[in-house]
Amino acid sequence: MSSSRFIITVIGIDRVGIVAGITAVMARHNVNIVDISQTIMQDLFTMIMLAEVKDKTFDLSAFQHSMTEEGKRLGVEVKVQHEDAFACMHRI
Amino acid sequence: MYAQDLKGEIMLIHPEEILETIQMVTTENLDIRTVTMGINLRDCCHPDIDEFNSNIYEKITTYAKDLVPVTDEISRLYGVPIVNKRISVTPIAIVAEACKCDDYVPIAKTLDKAASKVGVNFIGGFSSLVHKGMTHGDMRLISSIPQALATTEKVCSSVNVATTNAGINMDAVALMGDVIKQTAALTADRNGIGCAKLVVFANAPEDNPFMAGAFHGVGEADRSINVGVSGPGVVNAAVRALKDPTLNEISETIKKTAFKITRMGEKVGREVSSRLNAQFGVLDLSLAPTPAVGDSVAAILEAMGLERCGTHGTTAALAMLNDAVKKGGSMASSSVGGLSGAFIPVSEDAGMIRAVQDGSLSLEKLEAMTSVCSVGLDMIAVPGDTPVSTISAIIADEMAIGMINCKTTAVRLIPVPGRKVGDEVEFGGLLGRAPVMPVNPFSSEKFISRGGKIPAPIQALNN
Numbered sequence: 001m002s003s004s005r006f007i008i009t010v011i012g013i014d015r016v017g018i019v020a021g022i023t024a025v026m027a028r029h030n031v032n033i034v035d036i037s038q039t040i041m042q043d044l045f046t047m048i049m050l051a052e053v054k055d056k057t058f059d060l061s062a063f064q065h066s067m068t069e070e071g072k073r074l075g076v077e078v079k080v081q082h083e084d085a086f087a088c089m090h091r092i
Numbered sequence: 093m094y095a096q097d098l099k100g101e102i103m104l105i106h107p108e109e110i111l112e113t114i115q116m117v118t119t120e121n122l123d124i125r126t127v128t129m130g131i132n133l134r135d136c137c138h139p140d141i142d143e144f145n146s147n148i149y150e151k152i153t154t155y156a157k158d159l160v161p162v163t164d165e166i167s168r169l170y171g172v173p174i175v176n177k178r179i180s181v182t183p184i185a186i187v188a189e190a191c192k193c194d195d196y197v198p199i200a201k202t203l204d205k206a207a208s209k210v211g212v213n214f215i216g217g218f219s220s221l222v223h224k225g226m227t228h229g230d231m232r233l234i235s236s237i238p239q240a241l242a243t244t245e246k247v248c249s250s251v252n253v254a255t256t257n258a259g260i261n262m263d264a265v266a267l268m269g270d271v272i273k274q275t276a277a278l279t280a281d282r283n284g285i286g287c288a289k290l291v292v293f294a295n296a297p298e299d300n301p302f303m304a305g306a307f308h309g310v311g312e313a314d315r316s317i318n319v320g321v322s323g324p325g326v327v328n329a330a331v332r333a334l335k336d337p338t339l340n341e342i343s344e345t346i347k348k349t350a351f352k353i354t355r356m357g358e359k360v361g362r363e364v365s366s367r368l369n370a371q372f373g374v375l376d377l378s379l380a381p382t383p384a385v386g387d388s389v390a391a392i393l394e395a396m397g398l399e400r401c402g403t404h405g406t407t408a409a410l411a412m413l414n415d416a417v418k419k420g421g422s423m424a425s426s427s428v429g430g431l432s433g434a435f436i437p438v439s440e441d442a443g444m445i446r447a448v449q450d451g452s453l454s455l456e457k458l459e460a461m462t463s464v465c466s467v468g469l470d471m472i473a474v475p476g477d478t479p480v481s482t483i484s485a486i487i488a489d490e491m492a493i494g495m496i497n498c499k500t501t502a503v504r505l506i507p508v509p510g511r512k513v514g515d516e517v518e519f520g521g522l523l524g525r526a527p528v529m530p531v532n533p534f535s536s537e538k539f540i541s542r543g544g545k546i547p548a549p550i551q552a553l554n555n
Binding site (some may be wrong): 007009011032035039040043048060061064079080082083084085086087088089090091 | 105106107109111112113114168169170171172352355356357358397
């Protein structure tokens, strides 16, 4: 593992408050947004964030759990994955 | 999106690439099929079987203590499912040889107990390598197989009866026909499921992570991690997305897809082994189907343009698939090994089952297919009254394909007690369900009863 950076993807039906709800959870867990992109793809709200964690005591499972719960409340699917999962697959 | 690559440089990952990875996992069944820890048991030998059992229990439960929690942690970190955690051990026939006893069933029970303790779903290595001849330990192990598989849940067994360099040990082939029948009989109440945990090999790889044939070879480190990656569903989706492709385009797409899948497996394997302080062994990229719809090797062959898997052209299509998978995989990782290719287990692949039911796929065609893909006649149900010599002869044919082509082949047949051609048997879970297939009714008895060896082929003389 070369960093503590995560790709967060949020996919679902668009509605008011998705960005607010998701970023509030991130703030609570002290997770910083490095880059963010948001678009509507095939009628689905799609938000992708590159997030960084500096906190040494960061608890990934707890963060993933909170994000999933918030996703359920908002009716969207949220995934938190280490950036290496994408870098290894798409870059040599 | 900017992300750091492995050298720490900033680079761009396109949102579409991110979504592609996510789609592979969520809708196309991309998974790491197994993380298998290989454990050397050579330092556990003891003349007293109780001492020996206590040594192997202690070693396995110590070495694999963190296998399941660490693997689950990595699965969460990368967001990719790791379906199975397994253990392979040094072939028991070797390490138990010094035990002063005739029955190795208690050893199988100890392996079962150790596997349960650390939470893995299979433990492989109740195995023996007899391609050139048998020792007393080999004989004891092989005669313990039926009872061992009937009285344990997680133990898997394999016997290597042929290699390109040694030829085929036909005495062992004859014996294994009988062992398979006995194993089926002892698990008759569960459709002969014991046989699903027993593989007969030619040129068995020493680092294969897939069950039921995994064992930890004698040339391996004390502890290693071998990873099996799968993804027929991903390849199937990629091929089906092409618009009127040529075969070259299909091959190219399979290669690229195999590359991506392998890279994910490599990442997982290296991370798991570094956290467990084990040597990273091999990455086995095998298209291993599951009963899930679309997660099927037959479906890929049909996507190439065959009306039904098993029809004329199937062997050619499979040869191209298998080769493209290997090429993509070998570019993606320097550690590709094990079986690496396409698996064609009938009971585990919804497309194969349909092809058999529709009369398109026969045992003979499956045998032809095994000459161009990894493994062999896998998870095939045959009538319960199939003669022992016929089972041995089916094994002999498959071993010959492996021996002559310098490749691994295997046989995992289930002569289902009391069942006839056309019946269907349910094994449950990943093992799926199998239609009982007909075998050739003419006898092979005299050929098998001759015994002895089929000498090593001319290919063996390569020094």
